[in-house]
Amino acid sequence: MRNTSDPVRNGNNPHSAHVVLTRPQKAGLVIALLIIGIIAILRPMLVLQTIVAVVTLAYGAAIIFRVVLVYAAGRGEHQVRVSDEDARAVPDDELPIYTVLVPAYNEPSVIGMLMTHLGAIEYPRDKLEVILLLEEDDRETIEAAEASISGDHVRILVVPESQPKTKPKACNVGLEQSRGEFVTIYDAEDIPDPLQLRRAVVALRRLGKDYVCLQAELSYFNVDQNRITRWFSLEYATWFRSLLPGLVALRMPIPLGGTSNHFRTQELRELGAWDPYNVTEDADLGIRLARSGYRVGVLHSVTLEEANSDFINWIKQRSRWYKGYLMTWLVHLRSPRATFRQLGWRGLLCLNLFVGGTPLAAVLNAVLWATTLLWFLDRPPIMEEIFIPPYYYIGLFCLIFGNATVIYLNVLSVRTMDRPDLLGTALLSPLYWAMMSLAGAKAAWQLVVKPSYWEKTTHGLHLQEASK
Incomplete structure (x- = not known):
């Protein structure tokens, strides 16, 4: 068996974001810019x-792609369901050892x-083995954890001070010392379904060895805190109930969420675990699982998290996610032939339209909105x-049908959540898109100046709101 995570830690993994752009990629970019210049x-x-033609066609393709994903997921057949009765039916002595990794930094309040x-x-x-992964310099959280721990199944593992200081690095340290046949990650503020581990065991045993990971659904316990948490x-809801099941239905790679993903430990170690230099290590791992021929399922089990309720804090978190998606996209395009050979045309389509396309659309949206506004205000010749037929008409399609489609998906989520009171929030989605554009611009800037910098998300803001 391959060493757990040394290839990744040393930056020798060919899919590591230790270097975002390789020399051939940099050379190709420079040559392309010179030719364009x-x-x-x-x-x-x-x-x-x-440029207008390429961007317009890409936007049109991305919109159609999302519609296809939602349609593919529409029948609800592509979530793995394990009933409460089946989950509890497995005798305790037939359950495997299960490791829960909980990375936390500056989280004493939760x-x-x-x-x-x-x-x-x-x-x-x-x-059950619960490992709290706490950073060496975070004495306050360590002391809070020592005062809160009850039971021999929970232990603190202090992560030595080293760079990069990221969640995936901490998870790699924990994985090296884990004993479980299965392993999952929970964030410090998570409220997992109490039967989630049992459901994952039953589901993975049913599905067989081809399935190495199950992604549980993530939702929020503070939906009604403010407009940002509602958006x-x-x-x-759209992401975990429509888009990810749609990817499963179409046999495409699944960009994992940062928590509640359940792995077979041996295969995770053989794969090289998480890339500590990628700030969305979960999405990257989902692509690497697909490249290795493994399958990922979506588990019908909900973990509740804290939705970001503060504008600045939300921008920090979202820009990190977008930066990591851009990293993942660039890393897996280093060898397009190998990527195509391992993922096929479906996987390559997902990598470009879903992984790369999501942050790129956020970055470009503000430019396109400004262009549209300029046209209606001044109509410069x-x-x-620039907008020659047929790209003008495709752009018009994206403007009208594309925006309406995204709003409709949010309205659809209102229905799947059975929350009719959120309809007004769904119709106000364009304001949320403006926030996404700000986060996308910040992500693009950070990708250049500090790619592996992990901008910490502050948790427990709902507690501050409740205490007012």
Whole structure:
């Protein structure tokens, strides 16, 4: 068996984001920019028309892709369901050892609640291993955890100070010392379904060895805190109830969420575990699982998280996610032939339209909105030259049908959540998209200046709101 995570830690993994752009990628980018620059000097209008055509076609493809995903997931057949009765029917002595990794940093205020939520898990304590992964310099959280721990199945593992200081690095440290046949990750503020571990065991045994991971659904316990948490909840409902099951239905790679993903430990170790340099290590791991021929399922079991309720905090979190998606996209395009050979055309389509397309659309949206506004306000003649038929009509399709489609998906989430009171929030989605554009711009900037910097998300804001 391959060493757990040394290839990743040392930056020798060919899919590691330790170096975001390799020398061949940098050389290709420079050559492409030089060629575009020369053509722009000689034929500037041709370059502008080509850029508009490429962006417009990409937008149209991304919109159609999401519609297809939602349609594919529509019958609800692509979530793995394990009833409460089946989950509890497995005798305790037939359950495997299960490791729960909980990375936390600067989280003293939520550690006590974490212990309560983990204590509600219905799994025999002699088969459960909970490892709290706490950073060496975070004495406050370590002390809070020491005061809250109850039971021999929970232990603190202090992660030595080293770079990069990221969640995936901490998870790799924990994985090296884990004893479980299966392993999962929970964040410090998570409230998992008490039967989730049992459901995962039953499901993975049913599905067979081809399935190495199950992603449980994530939702929020503070939906109604403010408008941002309502938007966030609708977005997550669309993501986990429509888009990810749609990817499963179409046999495409699944960009994993950062928590409640349940793995077979041996295969995870053989794969090289998490990339500590990628700030969305979960999405990257989902692509690497697919490249290795493994399958990922979506488990019908909900973990409740805290939705970001603060604008600045939300921008920090979302820009990190977008940066990591861009990292993952660039990393897996280093060898396009190998990627195509391992993922096939479906996987390559997902990588470009879903993984790369999501943050790129957020970055470009503001530019396209400004262009549209300029057209309606002034109608400069150059706009007619740039937006030539048929790309003008495709762009019009994206503007009208595309925006309406995304709003409709949020309205659909209102229905799946059985929350008609969120309809107004769904119709106000364009304001949320503006926030996404700000986060996308920040992500693009950070990708250049500090790619592996992990911008910490502050948790427990709902507690501050409740205390007012």
